Amino acid sequence: xxxxxxxxxxxxxxxxxxxxxxxxxxxxxxxxxxxxxxxxxxxxxxxxxxxxxxxxxxxxxxxxxxxxxxxxxxxxxxxxxxxxxxxxxxxxxxxxxxxxxxxxxxxxxxxxxxxxxxxxxxxxxxxxxxxxxxxxxxxxxxxxxxxxxxxxxxxxxxxxxxxxxxxxxxxxxxxxxxxxxxxxxxxxxxxxxxxxxxxxxxxxxxxxxxxxxxxxxxxxxxxxxx
Amino acid sequence: xxxxxxxxxxxxxxxxxxxxxxxxxxxxxxxxxxxxxxxxxxxxxxxxxxxxxxxxxxxxxxxxxxxxxxxxxxxxxxxxxxxxxxxxxxxxxxxxxxxxxxxxxxxxxxxxxxxxxxxxxxxxxxxxxxxxxxxxxxxxxxxxxxxxxxxxxxxxxxxxxxxxxxxxxxxxxxxxxxxxxxxxxxxxxxxxxxxxxxxxxxxxxxxxxxxxxxxxxxxxxxxxxxxxxxxxxxxxxxxxxxxxxxxxxxxxxxxxxxxxxx
Numbered sequence: 211x212x213x214x215x216x217x218x219x220x221x222x223x224x225x226x227x228x229x230x231x232x233x234x235x236x237x238x239x240x241x242x243x244x245x246x247x248x249x250x251x252x253x254x255x256x257x258x259x260x261x262x263x264x265x266x267x268x269x270x271x272x273x274x275x276x277x278x279x280x281x282x283x284x285x286x287x288x289x290x291x292x293x294x295x296x297x298x299x300x301x302x303x304x305x306x307x308x309x310x311x312x313x314x315x316x317x318x319x320x321x322x323x324x325x326x327x328x329x330x331x332x333x334x335x336x337x338x339x340x341x342x343x344x345x346x347x348x349x350x351x352x353x354x355x356x357x358x359x360x361x362x363x364x365x366x367x368x369x370x371x372x373x374x375x376x377x378x379x380x381x382x383x384x385x386x387x388x389x390x391x392x393x394x395x396x397x398x399x400x401x402x403x404x405x406x407x408x409x410x411x412x413x414x415x416x417x418x419x420x421x422x423x424x425x426x427x428x429x430x431x432x433x434x435x436x
Numbered sequence: 437x438x439x440x441x442x443x444x445x446x447x448x449x450x451x452x453x454x455x456x457x458x459x460x461x462x463x464x465x466x467x468x469x470x471x472x473x474x475x476x477x478x479x480x481x482x483x484x485x486x487x488x489x490x491x492x493x494x495x496x497x498x499x500x501x502x503x504x505x506x507x508x509x510x511x512x513x514x515x516x517x518x519x520x521x522x523x524x525x526x527x528x529x530x531x532x533x534x535x536x537x538x539x540x541x542x543x544x545x546x547x548x549x550x551x552x553x554x555x556x557x558x559x560x561x562x563x564x565x566x567x568x569x570x571x572x573x574x575x576x577x578x579x580x581x582x583x584x585x586x587x588x589x590x591x592x593x594x595x596x597x598x599x600x601x602x603x604x605x606x607x608x609x610x611x612x613x614x615x616x617x618x619x620x621x622x623x624x625x626x627x628x629x630x631x632x633x634x635x636x637x638x639x640x641x642x643x644x645x646x647x648x649x650x651x652x653x654x655x656x657x658x659x660x661x662x663x664x665x666x667x668x669x670x671x672x673x674x675x676x677x678x679x680x681x682x683x684x685x686x687x688x689x690x691x692x693x694x695x696x697x698x
Contacts, residue, residue, distance in 0.1 A: 211512075211559040262509060263517070266499030275495050278445045279523045279569060284496070287516035294510030329442040332565045336512055 215339040221301030222426050223338055225312035227394065228346030229387050230368065231356030232408045233415070237346065238310050240416045241423070245306055250427065253300045257311035260291035271367055278323035281367070285316055286333050297338060306427075313337045314345070314397055322389035323373055341426050344419065345398060348408035350391055354384055440546075441568015444527065454534035455660055456571060458545040459653075461579035462624045463602040464590045465642045466649070470579065471541050473650050474657060478539055483661070486533040488525050489543030495524035504601060511556045511606075518549050519566050526570065534571075539661070546570045547635060551627040555620065556607065575660045577653060578632060579642035584621035586643055588614075 224241070226234040238254075245252045258267060267284055270276050276284065300307050313334040320330045348356075358364070364379040366372065370386025371379060397403055404422060406415055437449055459467045459474075468489075475485045491497045500517050503509045509517075533540050546567040553563040581587060591597065598613035600606075604620025605613065632639060640652055658665050 211557070211562060213559075260513070262503045262506075262513065263499060265502070266496055270495055275524070277523075277527050279527065280495055280520055283516060283520040283523055283566075287513055287520055290512040290516050291510060294513055295508070324445040326442045326445065329565065329568065332562065333516075335562060 211336055213335050214337050217301075217338050219298075219301035219338070220304040221307060222341040223297065223301060223307045223309065224423060225309040225314075225340045225343045226346060227312060227314045227343060227403065228408060229348065229350075229353045229390055229394070231353040231360070232346035232348040233356075233412065234344070234346040234408070235310055236412060237344075237406075237415055237419060238308055240412075241419055242308055244420060245308075251300070251303075251305040253296065253305055253307045255292050255296040255307060255309045257309075257315060258285070258288055260288040260295070262291050263288040271365070274366060274372065276367065276372065278320065278325050278373075281323065281372070282316065282320040282325050282330055282333070285320075289313065289316065289334065290336065293337060301338065309340070312340060312343060314343065314394065314401065314403065317397060318390045318393035321393050322370065322386060342422065343401065343403045344406050344422075345394055345403040346406050346408040346415075347394070350384075350388055352409060354387060358383070438572040439568060440570050440572055441565055444523070444531075444569050447531070452531075452534040453537040454540060455575075456530065456534060456540045456542070456573040457657060457660060458542050458547075458573045458576040459579065460544055460547050460576055460628070460637065461642060462581065462587060462621055462628065463599075464587045464594070464596070465579040465581050466590070466646065467543050467579060469646060470650060470653055471543050473646075474541055474653060477654060478541075478657070484533075484536070484538045485541060486529060486538045487541040487543065488529050490518065490548065491521055493521040493524035494528070496521040509606075511553075511558060515549070515553050515556075515558060515563060515566070518552075522546065522549065522567070523569055530571070542573075545573065545576070547576070547628070547631050547637075551624055551631060554627050555604065555623045575656065576635060576637045577656060578628065578637035578639050579649065580628070580639050581625070581642045584618045584625065587621050588617065591617075 226238045228234045242252060242254055258264070263284065267288065270280075270284065297307055297309070316334060317327075317330055321327050358380060364383050369379045369383035370389075371382050373382075373386065375385050376382040394403075398405060406418060408415065437447075437451060443449070457474075459471055461467050471487055471489075475487055478485050491500045496517060500521055503514075503517060530540050530542070550560075550563050550567065554560055598617055600613070602620075603613045603617035604623075605616050607616070607620065609619040610616035631637065638656060640649055640656075642649055655665060
């Protein structure tokens with residue numbers, strides 16, 4: 211088993227991270243369009259998307275079957291399948307892989323739920339170290355406003371209701387997201403995350419991302435034939 | 437309450453009145469038969485028993501079974517899916533039962549999972565750190581068989597035949613299920629022998645009759661439960677005490693004959 215930071219693949223892996231409502235998915239979608247238009251072979255991999263694990267997760271969330279430990283392990287299972295299926299093969303083939311959420315999401319959420327910080331890092335030690343990891347940092351109140359106003363109800367686990375901090379979903383959500391943000395901030399230096407100020411305009415954030423990614427693309431083969 | 441490594445999150449470190457008893461062994465050594473026998477016997481003696489085993493969790497049991505019907509289950513994914521199943525049962529079945537004073541009998545524990553991972557070339561330290569959340573059991577009984585060929589004999593007599601995963605077909609070890617089964621189970625036996633020392637298994641020779649293995653298990657379980665083996669069980673469990681040995685009358689007869697000879 212090759213550990214985090216030890217893999218040598220010709221492909222490039224870019225990931226976006228951040229609290230819910232930070233706008234990271236929008237940014238990744240724009241990046242995807244740009245890379246495609248430029249002719250790069252590019253693949254997209256989303257959090258919680260393993261075909262083997264999806265049904266279990268869906269059922270577990272609906273029926274509130276998860277504890278902090280099993281929440282962590284089930285998401286690690288999902289992530290392992292994505293790594294083995296969607297991430298490693300294209301990277302070996304020299305493609306660009308874009309991941310919406312990565313191991314740092316697990317570190318932030320699981321630790322916020324009370325899982326041991328070192329244990330969860332060890333669990334994910336098989337993960338490929340990204341070429342760049344962008345952390346979309348939005349002030350807590352902005353992120354919370356975006357989510358709360360965009361949805362009729364907050365989901366049980368999303369709001370951290372399982373931890374039992376508060377019976378009020380909105381209050382629980384605010385506390386949970388605050389703790390998650392703390393964990394993200396701690397990881398900036400630990401993992402060398404690239405912080406993007408998510409309170410600025412979409413266009414400006416996208417320009418910044420493209421500028422930062424550009425130097426890593428020089429050696430990437432373009433799929434377009436001319 | 438003692439964990440192998442990083443404890444389960446949110447669990448108070450308190451003692452529990454129950455006992456955690458593990459029955460381990462490779463595929464087809466008769467673990468489920470012995471657990472069923474132990475369970476009936478313990479219940480007849482007034483113990484509340486919970487039995488559990490791999491892939492039986494409410495959370496992940498079905499998902500693992502579904503994943504195993506295909507061949508796209510990767511090595512790491514498999515380990516983590518099993519770990520999810522294990523921790524769900526630990527938190528929702530085993531721990532509550534132990535707190536309530538049950539005897540928990542588990543058909544396999546973390547050792548099978550560790551052995552399967554090691555045979556698949558997974559980092560031994562990694563898999564152990566994941567299962568650090570496991571409770572150290574009160575006893576681990578390893579039903580040991582010498583060779584994979586003996587397991588094959590058992591498979592044939594049970595009529596079960598060869599299973600894709602029990603044959604380690606995902607490892608491409610042989611041309612067909614038989615070759616692969618022999619190679620895979622041989623490797624598993626080797627890893628189990630190594631784990632025996634590491635985790636202090638109590639080894640039982642499983643190539644004997646069900647009855648004699650069951651008797652040994654009962655005696656060993658009584659010890660774990662701090663109960664003296666009662667007299668009525670002595671008759672079937674142990675060789676008769678010397679002074680009441682059935683050979684004694686025979687000796688007497690011989691003496692009588694000797695006396696009668698001259």
